[in-house]
Amino acid sequence: MRVFVSATILSFILWLLLTFNGSLWQADEILAGIVFSILAGLITAKINIKEHKNLSLTRWLMFIAYFPRFFYEMAKANFDVAYRVITGKIKPGIVKISPGLKNNLSVTLLANSITLTPGTLTVEVDEDKNLYVHWINVRDDFFQEHEEKCRCKYVCSTFPDWARRIGE
Amino acid sequence: MNVFMLTLALMGISVLIAMIRAILGPTIPDRVVGLDTINTLVISGMLVYGAAVKEIIYIDVAIVYALLSYITTVLIAKYLEGGKL
Amino acid sequence: MIWWIIYVCLGIGIVFNLLASLGLLRFPDVYTRLHAGTKCTTFGSIFIATAVMVYGLYEWWKGNDAMISMTVHSFLALLAILITNPTGAHAIARAAYRSGVKPAGAVVDELGGEKDD
Known part of the structure; x- marks a missing residue:
């Protein structure tokens, strides 16, 4: 109903x-x-x-508040890609991150945000909601980091927190 | 010279470059990427053409084209994966 | 004044759309091409749709009542692009991986089963 x-x-x-x-x-x-x-x-x-209970008014407002931040990251991403198109400096790789989100809505939001922001592209989502992300320029200090929260920070800054606030 | 027509001509050039990739592409996913890019370029081209001739109908067509081209892309991707549709 | 906003928006849109197709030609494999083909066209389309929206508002302000729907419809088309483009890119990337295309020159591939540590 x-x-x-x-x-x-x-x-x-x-x-x-x-x-x-x-x-x-x-x-x-x-x-x-x-x-x-x-x-x-x-x-x-x-x-x-399944998740139709979650769409309350505060979540819609949060979604609108998310836009300026998202647009800033997107502009940064585009200048990054433009730089790589012109110079051809790339170092690709596929990395796994576990943002620890629970439902489909927030994972969809996070995956789409990752695709549109700096040098990253979601390739696969598995059963436990871990994301496999294609990264156009893998940073060396990424491998020194073993704590999951910090690994997420390199790939998608604070987007998991926003996705959690909007979707869960 | 209408500025929107000039924009349309320049976007035609980028459609042609994307088409080279769609023809050359060594694997089928490469061709699909080229096709997807051409679709997005055609949508913005329709918006610009609608503004150039001041007709709203072209913008309506752009909305329908956006939704249909998305379904096409997802369908081809699903077919390549080899899963059930 | 209002025409300068339209010129600047159209210019940024054209530059990023051209960069998208150039990136499509220059990059070595499917995944990197998707980076260029998705991000740059989405960003360029945002600016081109903004130019058309501003133009519609300008015509409406000049007294052509029906042109307000050009703004509204362009906004809906932009919304459709924003939602469908990353989802389509994700679908293509997954299909490419499952049909056996490996990322060219990758330094790490954690999806392929072998861990780096």
């Missing part, structure tokens, strides 16, 4: 955004939107989403 209501509301907001053209909506547009949103909600309700 909860999935049905949230899916319907989200589809209806999307419909309103897509049909907005400078003036207010007509009555028949809104009616068609309600009908199609309920249809979309009915189809989505059949899919078993």
